Amino acid sequence: MKNFKRIMSVVFARKASLAGFIVIVLFVLVALFAKQLAPYDPGQINLRAKTVAPCWEHPLGTDKLGRDTLSRIISGSTVTLEIAIISVFIAGSIGCAFGLISGYYGGIVDAIIMRFTDALTCIPKMALAMTLTFALGRNTFSLMVAIGLASVPGYIRLVRGQVFKVKSCDYIQAQTIIGTNRIKILFSEILPNCISPLIVYATTNLGASIITESSLSFIGCGVQPPAAAWGSMVEDGFSLIRVYPYLSIFPGLAILIVVLAFNMFGDGLRDALDPRISKSL
Amino acid sequence: MGKYVISKVIQSLLTVLLVSLIVFTIIEILPGDVGTAIIPEDVTDEQAEIMREQMGLNRTPVERYLIWISNAIRGDLGQSLKSSEDVFAKVSHALGITLSFTIAALLIGAVIGIGFGIIAALNRGRFWDNLISVIANIGSAAPGFWFAIMLILLFAVHLNLLPVQGYTALSVDFVKGIRQMILPTLVLMLPTIAAITRQTRSAMLETLNQEFVRTARSKGQNERVVILKHVLKNALTPILTMFGLRLNNCFAGAMISESIFGIPGMGSIMLAAILDQDTNVMLGGTLFMSISVVLITLFIDIMYGVVDPRMRSTK
Numbered sequence: 001m002k003n004f005k006r007i008m009s010v011v012f013a014r015k016a017s018l019a020g021f022i023v024i025v026l027f028v029l030v031a032l033f034a035k036q037l038a039p040y041d042p043g044q045i046n047l048r049a050k051t052v053a054p055c056w057e058h059p060l061g062t063d064k065l066g067r068d069t070l071s072r073i074i075s076g077s078t079v080t081l082e083i084a085i086i087s088v089f090i091a092g093s094i095g096c097a098f099g100l101i102s103g104y105y106g107g108i109v110d111a112i113i114m115r116f117t118d119a120l121t122c123i124p125k126m127a128l129a130m131t132l133t134f135a136l137g138r139n140t141f142s143l144m145v146a147i148g149l150a151s152v153p154g155y156i157r158l159v160r161g162q163v164f165k166v167k168s169c170d171y172i173q174a175q176t177i178i179g180t181n182r183i184k185i186l187f188s189e190i191l192p193n194c195i196s197p198l199i200v201y202a203t204t205n206l207g208a209s210i211i212t213e214s215s216l217s218f219i220g221c222g223v224q225p226p227a228a229a230w231g232s233m234v235e236d237g238f239s240l241i242r243v244y245p246y247l248s249i250f251p252g253l254a255i256l257i258v259v260l261a262f263n264m265f266g267d268g269l270r271d272a273l274d275p276r277i278s279k280s281l
Numbered sequence: 282m283g284k285y286v287i288s289k290v291i292q293s294l295l296t297v298l299l300v301s302l303i304v305f306t307i308i309e310i311l312p313g314d315v316g317t318a319i320i321p322e323d324v325t326d327e328q329a330e331i332m333r334e335q336m337g338l339n340r341t342p343v344e345r346y347l348i349w350i351s352n353a354i355r356g357d358l359g360q361s362l363k364s365s366e367d368v369f370a371k372v373s374h375a376l377g378i379t380l381s382f383t384i385a386a387l388l389i390g391a392v393i394g395i396g397f398g399i400i401a402a403l404n405r406g407r408f409w410d411n412l413i414s415v416i417a418n419i420g421s422a423a424p425g426f427w428f429a430i431m432l433i434l435l436f437a438v439h440l441n442l443l444p445v446q447g448y449t450a451l452s453v454d455f456v457k458g459i460r461q462m463i464l465p466t467l468v469l470m471l472p473t474i475a476a477i478t479r480q481t482r483s484a485m486l487e488t489l490n491q492e493f494v495r496t497a498r499s500k501g502q503n504e505r506v507v508i509l510k511h512v513l514k515n516a517l518t519p520i521l522t523m524f525g526l527r528l529n530n531c532f533a534g535a536m537i538s539e540s541i542f543g544i545p546g547m548g549s550i551m552l553a554a555i556l557d558q559d560t561n562v563m564l565g566g567t568l569f570m571s572i573s574v575v576l577i578t579l580f581i582d583i584m585y586g587v588v589d590p591r592m593r594s595t596k
Contacts, residue, residue, distance in 0.1 A: 119299035252427030
C-alpha cells in the first residue's frame with residue numbers, strides 16, 4: 001500500500017501522466033454511465049434532423065440518419081472499454097501462463113513455445129484478427145478473443161524475459177536448494193516480479209487494443225451495426241467527407257484522446273515502476 | 282559466420298512452417314468448409330459428394346494440410362474459389378503493390394524517426410524534445426484510418442493538391458502513380474516515425490551515459506564524431522530490431538488504408554477473401570505477408586552478425 005502511494009505520487013508528479021489518468025477515469029465513468037449520460041437515444045433515427053452541424057441541441061451534430069453524434073460516441077465508449085479490457089485480460093493471462101512456463105522450465109519446452117511465439121509475431125496482426133473474427137463468428141465476444149490472441153506474443157516475451165532475469169537470483173536458487181515446491185516458487189516468488197512490467201505493458205496494450213478494435217470496426221469486421229462503435233462511426237462519415245467532415249472527425253478524436261491517455265499514463269507508470277529507466281528519461 | 286547464417290535460415294524456415302500450420306488451423310475452424318462455399322446449391326447430394334471427393338474435402342485435416350503445404354512449397358497455392366484465378370499470381374501481384382508503399386514508408390519513416398530521436402535526446406527536456414515527444418505521442422495514438430481521412434480532407438478536399446483515391450502502376454504513369462502514393466505512404470509513415478523516434482531517443486539516452494562515451498569525450502574527440510560514431514552506432518542495435526515488427530504493423534496499416542484509398546493490394550484482396558470465405562486466398566495472402574516479415578527479420582539478424590561479432594556466438 002505504501003509502495004502504491006509512492007508510485008502514484010511519482011506518476012502524478014508528471015503533468016502528462018496525470019492528464020492521462022484523468023482522461024482514463026472520465027472515459028471509464030462515461031462508459032459505465034453511458035445510458036444515463038447520453039442526451040439522446042443513440043439509436044434514435046430522426047430523418048428530419050439529419051447531418052445537423054454542431055449546435056446547442058446537438059453539440060457534435062447528427063449523422064446521416066439524424067442520430068445524435070455525442071450520444072453515439074458516449075454509447076460507443078461502453079463497447080470500446082469492454083472489448084479493450086477483456087481482450088487485454090485474455091492476452092495477459094494466456095501470455096503470462098506461457099511466458100512463465102517457457103521461462104521457468106526452459107530447455108525444449110521453452111524452445112517449442114518460443115518458436116510458436118515467433119511464428120505468431122510474424123503473422124500480420126490485422127490479418128490474424130480479421131481471420132479469427134470470421135472463424136469464431138461475428139460478434140463482440142469473438143472480437144475480444146481475436147484481438148486478445150493477436151497480442152499474446154508480446155506478453156509471452158515480456159514474462160519470459162522477466163522470469164529469466166529473476167530465476168538466476170540467489171534467493172530463488174536458495175529456495176530451489178532447500179526443496180521448496182517448484183509450483184510454489186513459480187507463483188509466490190517469480191510471478192510477483194512480473195507484475196509491475198505486466199501492468200505497464202497492459203496499460204499501453206489497452207490503447208493498442210482500442211486501435212485494433214476500431215480499425216476492425218472501420219472495415220466492417222468489428223462491432224456490427226446498428227450498435228455504435230467509434231471505428232464504424234468514422235467509416236459512416238467517410239462517404240460524406242466532402243460535405244460533412246465533422247461526422248468522421250469527432251469519433252476519431254475520441255479514439256485519439258483515449259489512446260493517447262492510456263499511452264501517457266503507461267509512460268508515467270513505467271518511469272515510476274522502473275527507476276533505472278526514469279533516471280535516463 | 283557461416284554457421285550463424287545457416288542456423289538463422291533454418292530457424293526462419295521453421296517459423297514459416299509454423300505460420301502455415303497456425304493459419305491453416307484457424308481457417309480449419311471457420312464455420313462451414315470450402316465445399317459449402319463453392320458447390321452450387323442446385324446439385325444433388327450424390328453430385329456434391331463426388332465434387333467433395335474430387336476436391337479432397339473428405340480427407341482428414343492433417344492429410345489436407347500435408348497436401349496443401351507440399352503444393353505450396355512448389356509454388357502452387359491453388360485457385361481462388363471466387364474467381365478461379367491462380368492464388369500465387371494474385372497474391373504476389375497484390376503483395377508487390379502493398380510492399381511498394383510499405384517499404385517506402387518504413388525507410389523514410391526510419392530516417393526521419395532516427396533524426397527526430399537524436400535531436401530529442403540531445404536536447405533532453407528542452408523545447409525540441411518536448412515538441413518531438415508530442416508529435417511522437419500523437420503519432421502512436423492516432424488511428425491510421427482516421428489519420429488517412431484527415432489527410433484526404435486536408436490535401437485532397439481543401440487544398441486540392443493530391444488525388445483522393447486510386448492506384449496507378451508507376452510503369453504506366455509515373456507522375457500520377459507517385460501522386461496517388463503520397464497520402465497512403467504518409468499514413469503508414471506517421472506511426473513508424475513515432476515508434477522509431479521513441480526507440481531512438483531512449484536508446485541514445487541510455488548510450489550517452491555509458492563509460493566509453495565519457496572516454497571518447499575526455500579524449501577531446503569532436504562532439505559530432507562522438508554522437509555519430511560512438512553513440513548512434515551503439516544505439517542502432519535496438520532500433521534495427523524493431524524493423525521486422527514495424528513491417529508487421531505497417532501491413533496492418535496498409536490493409537486499412539488500402540480500403541480507404543482504393544488500392545488493389547493485400548488489404549483489399551484479404552478483405553474480399555474474408556467476406557467471400559475464399560480460404561485459398563486467405564491462406565496464401567497471410568502466408569505471403571508472414572514470409573515477408575520473416576525475410577526482413579532474417580536479413581536484420583544476418584546484418585547483426587556482420588556488424589556485431591558478439592551476436593554470432595550467442596543463441
